[in-house]
Amino acid sequence: MTRKATRDTRTELLLAAERSFAHKGYAAVGINEVLSGIGVPKGSFYHYFSSKDAFGEAVIARYFEQYLAEMDEILDATGTDGASKIMAYFASWRESQGFGDGEGRCLAVKLSAEVADLSEPMRLALKAGTTQIVDRLERAIIGAAADGSAPFTGDARATAEALYQLWLGASVMAKVHRSLASIDTAAAVTRRLLGI
Template identity: 85%
Template sequence: MTTRSRDTRTDLLLAAERSFAHKGYAAVGINEVLSSVGVPKGSFYHYFNSKDAFGEAVIARYFEQYLAEMDEILNAADQDWGARILAYFASWRASQSFGDCEGKCLAVKLSAEVADMSEPMRLALRAGTTQIVDRLEHAITGAVGDGSAPFTGDARSTAEALYQLWLGASVMAKVHRSLAPVDTATAVTRQLLGI
């Protein structure tokens, strides 16, 4: 009988992602994460040099997963690009929760908190969000090309504006405990792209 060997580093990253998404970065202690996966305190530095390096790794892993899911939505060959863009934002809307986003809104949760606190984490957030904007720009260009979005503006600046709109709408949805801000973001997205 074979047993699957435990990947402690991945277990730590997953536990931290859930905790950071729920409580934020500063409110989560390393001991809390270690005890949640049954790892002795002395083992932490075997995997990570510091809490910032740990946070950076959590963010990098989060974006790796997020971008894979985004690619799956945006590469749906059975839909035109306009429909793919709307499907992506519908998925974003569905991931919003007021109590616990289960790690699906980590960028929303951490962006404002760590941008001034940790340069490595800020750079990891910037790298991840830039990749999201890159994909949105590609999708907008595709929608213009296939005629599903009669849009005439600059694809890059529009992709940046849409991401910023949705990030802000997600924060406001949490403040108001209502999906109305993301519903407004959906309407503005449709209007802006002409979808």
Template identity: 65%
Template sequence: MSPKRADLDTRARLLDAAEKTFAGKGYAAVGINEVLSGVGVPKGSFYHYFPSKDAFGEAVIQRYFESYLRDLDETLADGSRDWPGRLMAYWEGWRANQGLDDCQGRCLAVKLGAEVADLSEPMRLALKTGTGGVIDRLERAITAGVADGSLTPGVPPRVLAQSLYDLWLGASVLAKVHRSLDPMDSALLVTRHLLGA
């Protein structure tokens, strides 16, 4: 394996390990040593891959959303469903994902959003870009549903997309607080109503 390829593999392993660790513990509670030891990378090598912990956190968030948005694109491209069905498949998947591990979920936007917004401007901007990508895709799906008549929202598609995303972020936080799926079940009911699904 070439040195460049080995560097890319090590960097990817560090990002994978950090995503899992951050999803479970948050950002501030995780030391770089914990991630490094889990991957078998010596501490002195960390700065070869990332200039700082914040840059590392930013890269983790960016990589997370690249994968997340690919999955969302796949869900919304499912031509076997109408637009309300595609959107509901996304929200049902969100509920299933956030219901894992006693409602602790695996969404970095939920886990890190409030925590890092005041700690790190680069990480805040990475979260803003990633969540903006989700909302953009939801808006396009709602607009397509309006165009084919399968959706008739009483508000502009952008407003509905943003409001639904906000609803689900809040429901996910409350599910963590209550250790119950009830907030997400309520969000699912409201979402079905708003989408006419």
């Protein structure tokens, strides 16, 4: 006897919203737009989420869960020195900066400025996710210094925070100018900061 596959409506809602938010932003996307895009009735939405803000918080949390897993995969790669892992992470960041339909764009870049003043739960979800990114960067910097691939002697935490802020800003400027020049500049600055 074969079991019929069940629909994971909650996950479908989160994925559909992530795509829409990455393309249009949070405020410009209505719940009905997300629901109609995947054929889910409004009652089903309220079964999973109490409000649009709770929905937005869940979208952000899910996004970071996936993002951090991909980041871990890059930074935990075997057979590569620490500096190469850090630069591979930032190379993947560069690859994600498209100017087309919003697919693959960093949701933190898209939503941070928009929702930080609108929704405290969403701001906290963004803060938690970005803090975990900085934590991983800090460990990677310490690892690269330890294996000698990045002769870095400064404050690893402050440098990880500065690098993340640099790349966020570069991503915003890439969107404004429709050019990856700011991303390439961020990569060059990253190499200089880490001494690689």
